[in-house]
Amino acid sequence: MRLRYGLIGLILTLATPAYALEAKELPQLAPLERQAQAANLSAQFLTRYAYKPVPLDDALSVRIMDQFIKSLDPDRMMFSQADIDGFTAENKNIDDAIINEDLTIPFSIFTTYSQRVVDRMTYAQSLLKQDFDFTTQEEFAVLREDAPWAKSEEESKELWRKRVKNDWLRLKIAGQSDEAIRKTLERRYQNTLDRVYTYKSDDVFQSFMAAYTTSIDPHTDYFGARASAEFDISMKLSLVGIGAVLQERDGYTTIRELVAGGPAQLSGKIAVGDRIIGVGQGEEGAIEEVVGNRLDEVVQLIRGKENSVVRLDILPADAGESGNHRVINIVREKISLEKQAASKTIVPVEENGTTRKIGVITLPTFYEDFDARQKGDKEYRGASRDVAKLLEELKTEKVDGVVIDLRDNGGGSLQESIEMTGLFVGKGPVVQQRNAEGEVRIESDDLSKPAWTGPLGVLINRGSASASEIFAAAIQDYGRGVIIGDPSFGKGSVQTVVNLDRMVKNKDADLGELKLTIAQFFRINGGTTQLRGVNPDIALPGLADPKTFGESSYDNALPWTSIKPAKYKPSKDMAAVIPQLLERHEARVKQDADFQRFVEDIEAVKAQREKGTISLNEAERRKEQATLAERLKARQQADGSAPQEDDGLQSNERSLTADLAMEAARKNAKDVLRTEAAAIIADQAALSAAKGK
Template sequence: MKASHSLRKTCLMALLALGSSVAVAADKLPVLDVESLKPTREQTIASLNTVELLRRHHYNKMSLDDELSSEVFDTYLRQLDPQRSLFTARDIAEFEKNRRNLDDMLLAGDLNFGFQMHRQQIDRVNQRMVYILSILNQGIDTLDFNTEQTIQIDREDADWVADEDALKQLWRRQLKDEIIRLKLAGREDQAIGELLEKRYKNQQSRLAQTRSEDIFQNYINALAQVYDPHTQYMSPESAENFDINMSLSLEGIGAVLQSDDEFTKIVRLVPAGPAAKSEQLAPADRIVGVAQEQGEMVDVVGWRLDEVVKLIRGPKGSSVRLEVIPAANPKTDMTSRVVNLVRESVKLEDQAAKAEVLDFSEQGRDYRVGVIEVPGFYIDFKAYRRGDPDYRSTTRDVRRLLQELQEKEVDGIVLDLRNNGGGSLQEATELTGLFIERGPTVLVRDAQGQVQVLDDPDSGVAYTGPLAVMVNRLSASASEIFAGAMQDYGRALIVGEPTFGKGTVQSIQPLNHGELKLTLAKFYRVSGQSTQHRGVVPDISYPSLLETTDIGESSLPRALPWDTIKPVPYRMEAELGSLIEPLTARHSRRAADDPDFTYTLARIELDRAMKERKVLPLNEAKRREEQKAFEDKLLALENTRRKAKGEEPLESLEEEDPFLEAGNNPMTEPLEDKDKEDDPFLAETGHILIDLLQLKEQVVKAS
């Protein structure tokens, strides 16, 4: 298999052993000046401003009291030690004395306790590195991989260990686990040694460079994120990289990134960006290495997000290589692969909606289904503001494509919003107006409870025929507003997966030092339902390998809940409710015989069984047996799928296969360069639309 990387999301430090030839001199370790890390006057003032803005203006009205203090305490503790592998029970007992005092401290601008906790964490991380390096200096062969020891996979809710001796025993087990993971992923001992020597020297050096600003940002964000996950303090440097959208602001790969413990995780791919075009990257993939052109791969585990971004950005036309662990891998599979990308800007026309026609033959009759892929809700604001009559926008492009498809006499149309992360709220409203006569499209409720109604004031409809809207877990924001309106009006069938579920509105508030991104409002559908947390639930659901525990609003801690408000008056365009059951029955019969659907369902069950494990053996032979059993099952599933499609079976998982290499469900793949044979979910949506047409014809005949 390809070069592998053994990493674990939940482990603060990936700890592995070097070969006996690698020596680490204790007198060359970086010196930490922890006591110099103290809050500044600017940070104190910024904390007071943040507290006041949160109290007065955040959508989620909460009092900064003892109860909230306790939540801030727990949030901060999880930030500092997410796997409970740094602090001891004795440390926690000391910290607990101030659990209900943080509110008073923050109201007074006293940041000292937060800095004290973080300084102790830095000391303990350094202790851990020194201890691990001392084992590495002795060599991998000094560790026993034939024992009956086990290790807990996820320690987020584990008991705190008693003392520092118990911590060292835990660190030693984590080290053995990481070594086994790398061995199983195909790394040789020498390669492991070279990788880890660089990684830990790097991390130790970076730990010594910790700044007061780093501590302040972490502490004040423990407060901000108790309110909701999208409320965030940004230091002056972080504010420059807001959302890290590297293709729309600076040259880059076209991805939105965020920190995930010690890893850098892809949150979203920008439509038509280098990352999206590669079809080798997906949300929740973790970037563990970055290389320039033909340069050496730099291990970035444990790096700050801004530092990783600086490595990835570069001049237009230059190349960058990313080493990633695919999100579709089971959590215990740390196999990595290298993706080559050419940095470029994303042009508006590259993101534009596009259309094609799919031909079907059913019951002796030919059908034509038009498909319009909408990658984002865009508008050329510069051209719009200067009065250019030919400015580009999603609504204008879709209106033109609808006309073209109707001239081709299509029987129905599919709007494909898969992977559409949103964009212009104005465009979501105007696009809705292409399919309804007139009426409200979305409600916006602010922190004071006042509701603003956005509507389509224009009469006239661009298309009145059968319509389906495809969505997936990565359809978010404006996509959810549009899909929700289509569902409420009965104008379209919603097909696919529950959407992302981000139904909140943020605003940037400048501070004396940095900025505060603050949640001020929530979106609601015309039926009064929030798009927050639940997203839009499809009328007909498809299976997906994307786990809701990894992606989506519901995966974020303290996400604002789903709720409802009073609906506004609106006129249903059609009543599809009575047709959902027979449509679902027809779909289920087809899906039962569809190799891609059955494969996906079986793969979900296999992955679920892997995730349900609580402990792993630290015996290398047993781990190899477990991995072999999983790979055998995966190979059997893939070959069952291939046999059903008339394709040649694979001898092993190492053979080139786009479905396995990408690790993605076809449900997440765009229309570009595909036909209905390549995208079974798009083909099935076409069949469902034909079912809808047939059922409606039956109703007309019966009446």
């Protein structure tokens, strides 16, 4: 799945300067000619070549309007009912706007949105001057996607009063003083207010096009030039830059992490926490100040051509705002994004005095360097190649079984998924595709023999989608391994990317790309992964809510269907052994304290989710907090883990040190699902060994 770039995403990622802007007029954003042209071209493709074409008419117009409004105000906290009524009067004119290349309507809606952000944040800040009564019995609705819009200014103010009161109470229970709370929330609301002044025309257009394409089907999308470049980087697992992870903190672009062996780390001139206050190009290039700039803009300035020089004006982490800074030159290099690459670990599983080693290969995405492969580069980077190398290492380390961890792997390259399947089943069909004309094509792997023939498990969850589901489904259909975890996402559609500039021979390359659905995936057994996903052989508890996450949460998703099975030879061994594995699993987890605590946590989250509201009474909240603290304390005593209590802060409100410590704690926390998956495969190895004897 590709990441969708709406304005909600921007709210979480763009620069958020802490300084207060003087009262001034909001930027008047207007559609550009190239944007109107891109929307019109996209409509031509979507109405002619999509797998399930949807006519651009009044019905679709209404849907696009609803999607656009939802992307701006998903919690219905900004707009009023009067605003919505005004928008609705135009909701059947979106189709004409796209056809006539006049995007005034969505930009007008965004102008209203910007003003509402100013109104709401200004009011929220005014509430900080008063005290709140936390002895009253009040509740705040935390799930508001279906809530009614405020019908009056009084209703809106009451809603925001409860919102601010809840923010205050969280910080109060976390131990902050009233003075500290006022300072924290003042900065938080000011940051949200300041973002309105950083939006550009492309941001509005990207969000509108996301609303349009999502209205066709959940996986059709539009990407401006910048969004497309980010996707290419993620698929190649490499970029040209300085090798640093950047984050916006208090208006500064801050070094959050240095990539090992990257130019920044090797220079010895940059440290975690340092702030970039200026960027220049070339050894003598003028320094452009970037304090208060959007993070994505600063990143673009730092990236560049390989072996070129970028100049950075650095304010050290321990220096004040008026402290001494220094200018350094760094040569850009190709940086490998290893965190997104396949990795392995060995999990020992002990039972009845016997220790079995289970190799776990974690694959965050099915990546592939398309360009390098097409150019014939024999060393091109690909997920299946990396997994093959890790399998060889695990065989050398004499593991008894292997688990492929595909949790939250949203997909990627279809070819890599097919070739990775071949590592475990050898030569044979992997997936079927049916296009809009009903033609079916079978995709196969031609590997002469599998790289791993031992016990195998595939760990999935609701975030496992697309290429992950193709791999898991093929392993399940062949009876090659046991599928463990939560039912997968359910994305069984095929997309292709159309470069709009190439279509009209535009040399400026500013129209972007359109991703549209052109076919549907089918398992080799004839069923599809669409909508229903892959159901595990052995289910593990999961946190995802199927009502809000997964293909079934979309009201315009393609239906489940089936076609003729492909010719393949499944193994009967797995069907015979799964009941035994399930029996052992159920007996083990009943006695596993860590697993049972994990189940308790999930039940607590689900209970809160179903409730949908939170108390604004301090005594009740403290009672809830005490119950949680007791559970965390019991866990700490049992497994030595560090409890992570709610501090009421957002990520960029903590010190960088504290934020990194929390991230490390989460990373090092016990992964009970991985541990149990390894135990299941150890059981499989034991049963296989017993059968052999």
